[in-house]
Amino acid sequence: MALQDIVAQTVAGLGYELVELERSAGGTLRVTIDFPWEPGDEKFVNVEDCERVTRQLQYTLEVEEVDYKRLEVSSPGIDRPLRNERDFERYAGEVVDVTLKAPMGAAAAGQVAANRRKFRGTLEQAADGRGWQVSWSDEPAPKPGQKVSKKKKEPAPVQVLGFTLDELKEARLAPIVDFKGRKRAGVQEQGK
Known part of the structure; x- marks a missing residue:
């Protein structure tokens, strides 16, 4: 065996x-x-x-x-690998790091470099139901304690990359350290 x-x-x-x-x-x-x-x-x-x-x-x-x-x-830790369909279902809505086997090539549209293989974004089921996607914005998140301007400004566009599990070299949960605990998608913070 x-x-x-x-x-x-x-x-x-x-x-x-x-x-x-x-x-x-x-x-x-x-x-x-x-x-x-x-x-x-x-x-x-x-x-x-x-x-x-x-x-x-x-x-x-x-x-x-x-x-x-x-x-x-x-245990798998905060950067747990995602290996199969069930792992992707379990962590839908979480921030993940995705590495493709091959660069995006000519299919890359918009502001993403055509030879890019690594992406970090929120994991979601693809709209057609036949794969997965990560979505992200290139707008930097405010730093802790930083005052955020209330002036209306144009937000950075949200970008989306669709993929199938066959196209992946590796996928892992993004190692985001929050000492209050990892927040699940759709769960409201208590007391706010």
Whole structure:
């Protein structure tokens, strides 16, 4: 049985899902786990979850005679990779970093360079329902504590890039640090 299958089955048996498996040249085996996604139910992996999976994987890998020097089990973190359709559904409305396999080429219209491959914007389902898109504005966000002018000025245009999962090299949640917690799309702040 392949290492990926062994780890995925073990992790799934404990009630988690395998996000990423990496084997380094130095013999380190890195396993990233998360809870399976259920709409409306947001759970986060903690240290006890990682410890539980580590213990079970150590036993399983010994039984399967998998050679490794060190095992690291962790949560996906704030820059979680998005790998499949379900991940994109889960994080629709969040800010993501997208890297395309190939530059946009001649299809690039407007103010975007034709050879650009990396984009940061809000993840949305495409209007036709057959893919995904990121939308962004090149207008800089105000800095914390900066006074924002109330004068009416022309906002920067919103740009949109549509893509399919086949066109992606990599997609990750944008590592936005907000010590009040990541705000979900459509959720109002309390007390305001």
